[in-house]
Amino acid sequence: MNEKKKLTLKDIGRELGISVSTVSRALKEHPDIAQETIKLVKDYAESNNYVPNLLAVNFRKNRTFNIGLIVPELVHHFFSTVISGAISEANNQGYNLMVSQSNDILKDEVLASRAMLNSSVDGLLISISNETHEGKHILEFLEKGKPVVQFDKITEKLPTPKVIVDDKDGASAAVKHLIEEGFTKIAHIRGREDVKNASERCEGYKNALKVAGLENHDYWIKTCIKISEQEGYDFTKELMEGENPPNGIFCITDLVALGSMRYLKENGYAIPKEVGIMGFSNWMLSSVVSPRLSSVEQHGFQMGVESTKLLLEMIKKQDVESIQTVELKTELIVRESSRMSNSEM
Incomplete structure (x- = not known):
């Protein structure tokens, strides 16, 4: 036939x-x-x-109407909400989104970005890996006239627009809340020192302690490499078995905070009566664990929308020189893990 x-x-x-x-x-x-x-x-x-015939239409316009997005992890509550926001905005404007992950490894990020470039995407959204510092593979997009927007995890060494949250203010608000609830010896399980948002959150932690005039010891700061639940468990063990154990812990992410809570519960500590816990990112699991975890909302969906809007505007204007920064505000989410009073806040 x-x-x-x-x-x-x-x-x-x-x-x-x-x-x-x-x-x-x-x-x-x-x-x-x-x-x-x-x-x-x-x-x-x-x-x-x-x-x-979309292929012919796109060829005449010198566009594929595809954009790329690379994140450290796909199976991650925050990044999944960013992806949802990006897809929503891209589809609203007639674009398709090609998604890949770097596994937080530079080599994998380079392979993903080159695959995107070879697929002739019109532009790239990227949250860089923990190992990315120079980003020469990302500059290849700009050299070919394709705009790039960094979001969440960024490097200042790349001349691109950035969409971030106010990590310093969010961390400061989290620690201030712990202080207001009566926790006076607060530790911090932080992220890698060479990652910008981790350093911003650590600075917010230190600032809050300084303003309150509380103890601030280097041995109360533990540095994660993998940002894992197990690191939260192991570092909490170190903190609680030390000579001057804290009565509050602010964690770099909710996943790390869940590890911290697991250690405390396994070893008979009452949360928050004896130790208050605060996370960051407001994962879905935060509201279902017991006790429910206090956290800081990063508004991932909004970040995805704003990043995509910015990228598509640059594509339409054929602009690869913009370096503006869009900063979103965080929101403190108070739950049982840090609240000493019984009343809702």
Whole structure:
């Protein structure tokens, strides 16, 4: 059986007795075309299953209408919400999103970015890996006239726009809350020292202690490498078995905080009566563990939307030189793990 021939603009024009350009503009509802003609063309196209040749359209516009997005982890509550926001905004503007992950490894990030570039994406959204510092592979996009927007985990060494949250203020608010609840000896299980958002959160922690005039010891700061639940467990063990154990712990992420809580519960510590715990990121699990975990909301969906809006605007303007920074505010989410009073806050 012969495959049915695909209907073209020329076919529609011939059947309706109008030019190909009129058919094209009618399908796009061009203001110069009469409403009767638009309806006639659209009705005919729909009844005859007309499918536009997007490849040809995109070729003429020198665009693929695909954008790339690379995150450290796909199976991660925060990044999954960022991806959802990015997909929503991309689809609203007629773009498709190609998603990949770096596994927080530079080598994997380079492979993912080169694959995106070879796929001729029109631009790239990226949250860099913990091992990325120079980002030469990302500069390759700019060299080819394709804009890049960094979000969440960024490096200042790349001349691109950035969409971030106010990590320092969010951390400061979290520690201030612990202090207001009566916790006076507060430790911090932080992220890697060479990662910007981890350093911002650590600075916010230190600032809050300084303003309150509380103890601030280097041995109360523990540094994660993998940002894992097990590191939260192991570092909490070190802190609680030390000579001057804390009565409050602020963790770099909720995952680390869950490890901290696991150690405390296994060893008979009452949360928050004896030790208050605060996370960061507001994972879905935070609201279902017992006790429910206090955290800091990063508004991942909004970050995905704002990052995509910025990238698509640059694509339309053919702009690869913008270096603006968009900073989103965090929100303190107080639950049982840090609240000494019984009343809701």
